[in-house]
Amino acid sequence: MDLKYGDTSFPLAIPPERLMGVIRPSAPDPDGDPAAIISEALDRCADTIATFRPGERVVIVTSDITRSTGSEIYLPLLVERLAAAGIRERDMEIVVALGIHRKQTKHEHRRIAGPLYGRIRITDHECDDPGKLVMVGRTSTGIDVVVNRTVAEADRVILTGAIGFHYFAGFGGGRKSILPGVAGRASCMASHFAVLNPGEGTGRNPLATTGNLEGNPVHRAMVEACAMVAPEFILNTVLSPAKRIIAAFAGHWREAHEEGCRFYAERFSFPLEKQADLVVVSCGGYPKDINVIQSHKSMEYGCQALRRGGVMILLAQCRDGYGNATFFDWFRFRDLDAFEARLRSHYEINGQTAYSLLQKARTFSIILVSDLPPEEVRAMGMTPARTLDEAMATATGLLPADYAAYVIPEGGTVLPITM
Template identity: 70%
Template sequence: MKLKYGETSFDISMPPERLRGEIAASPAVPATSPEELIAEAIEGCASVIASFKASDRVVIITSDVTRYTGSEVYLPILVNRLNLAGIDDSRIEIIIALGIHRKQTEAEHRRILGPLFGRIKVTDHECDDPGKLVYLGKTSGGVEVEINRTVAEADRVILTGTIGFHYFAGFGGGRKSILPGVASRKSCMASHFAVLNPGEGAGKNPKAVTGNLEENPVHQAMADACAMVEPAFILNTVLGPGKRIIACFAGDWATAFADGCRFYGEQFSYHLKEKADLVLVSCGGFPKDINLIQAHKSMEYASQAIRDGGVMILLAECRDGYGNATFFDWFRYQELSAFESRLRSHYEINGQTAYSLLWKAQSFRIILVSALPPEEVRTMGMTPARSLVEAMAVAEGLLPDDFAAYVIPEGGTVLPVLS
């Protein structure tokens, strides 16, 4: 078996008796084409679309290039369906849900819109321009919701994107198109801050975890904000092997999203009978391991398969470093209590990721095979290695003689679940 690393790979060299199994998702891929799946899902919204007026200003929200959704496939089908309902192209605008990300280039707009580029107006959301934001109110948890003015003033809003696991919002997709997608920086930060329990030293909320929406305060903040907008409907894809669209959920923003999450959880979870001493995980190669922030997703999911004090070998090239200029700076706090205190007083979304990484580095023994400077890897609480052979040699010195291991070839797409 080969494990991807950047644009290369490593061969696994481990006695078969050590391997407890390979953890991988095996979603059902339908014979139906992606275009047919999308058209069928949109047709399920026919009664809602029939209520649109020709004079309505319609805003479609979609994701930026950091989250591939299949937008170049579904946006043309959606817009053409609106045209059939009497909505002219001039009454439709596509807003890119950047959150706090950078603006998109023209080439990136082309990739997102596909054949619609140059036909339908497209605008990047701006989270820091007060003149382009509108205050809607507070969520049940006290998050002040400010969103894109064009979205707030539209007659009809349609949310599009893709459903997948999210390590503290439970799932991505659905309501995330509004918050953080088209929200102010202040609102984005406040919604993510909900991951922490109220009170100094109270730590992370145990409900704010991968694959869980129930009583998840981050999800609740996002759902409350979405309810303020009252979207006409959502259209969310589910992507399978090779980023192929294998399912599409459209309809009421809450129920269609819940159905999609249920489907995704069933298709992309892997049930374990027991945890292992060693988990060897690859992010899946470039671009999934382009930086450490992206690689953390694989680290988070794989940690669910390791026993307390066990060892993880993570293959993540990180050719672009950390993925954020201030990410590594957070590791000047080596004690979790001091880290948490600083995070509460100077919250950053990437600081939350750094905190999560340090927690895992102190709960397990993580050997990172990457291109990052070894001394910086050690500062983050991990052991550096340059190859899988080197990493295995280090791991064997930390493991019991009778250790057992799991291998995860695509760490960012499967969630191990202890049955």
């Protein structure tokens, strides 16, 4: 079996008698035309698009390069529908929902926009430029919702992206395109802070977890913020592990998203009878292992299949390093209580992810196969390796002779659930 790593792969050699199973989503690769799937979804929005009027300014929000969405397929089809309704291309703009991520390169813009590149204006959201932000309201918990001015002042807003699991917002897609996608940094931080329970030392809210929307405080903040912008509709895709569109959901920004989340949960959860001693996880290659922050998702999901004290091998190239300049700085806190206290007093989204990573590094033995400097991997509480063979050799020395293992070839797309 070959496991993806960046743009390449490593062969896995594991004794058959040690292997409990391979954890994969049940969603099959599509047998239909992706363009037809998108067109059928857009048909559900035909009445809404028919209300668009020539001269109106239309903003389409879409995801950055760290998330495979099929935008090069769905954006041209969406623009075609808008043009048929009389919207001129010069009155359309694509805003890339960076949140607090880095700006995109021209090459990345070309990948996102596909054949629209050079025809439709495409800009990156800037979370730290006050002149490009505007406050649109305040949530029930007191979060000031500050968003991209271009989005807020558009006549019509359409949200696009992909639905997948998110380790504390429940699911990606839908409302997340507004907050944190096109929100100011302070709004992003405040909404994500809801992942923590009130009170020092009380840790994470148990409802702010993968695959859960009900009672999830982070999801609630995102929903309230999205309602303030009131998008016309959403177009969200679901992709197979091979990054092909298998479904699309379009319509009301909340109802269509929830429908897509139900579809995703049914096909990308994997029931287990028991946890294993060893879990070998690939993020699924580039871009899912582009940096540590993105790769953490696979670590989070994969841990659900691992017994406490077990060993995880995570294949994550991390060609872009950590994904944020401040992420690694958080690992100066080696004690989890001190880490949490600092996180509460100086909250950062990246600090939350770093805290979650360190929690897992203290609970399990994690061997990271990556291009990162070995001393930095050790500073994060993990064991570095350059190849899968090296990682397996290290893991064998930590495991009992009769260990049992799972393999997860697409760790960023499947959630193991112990029954």
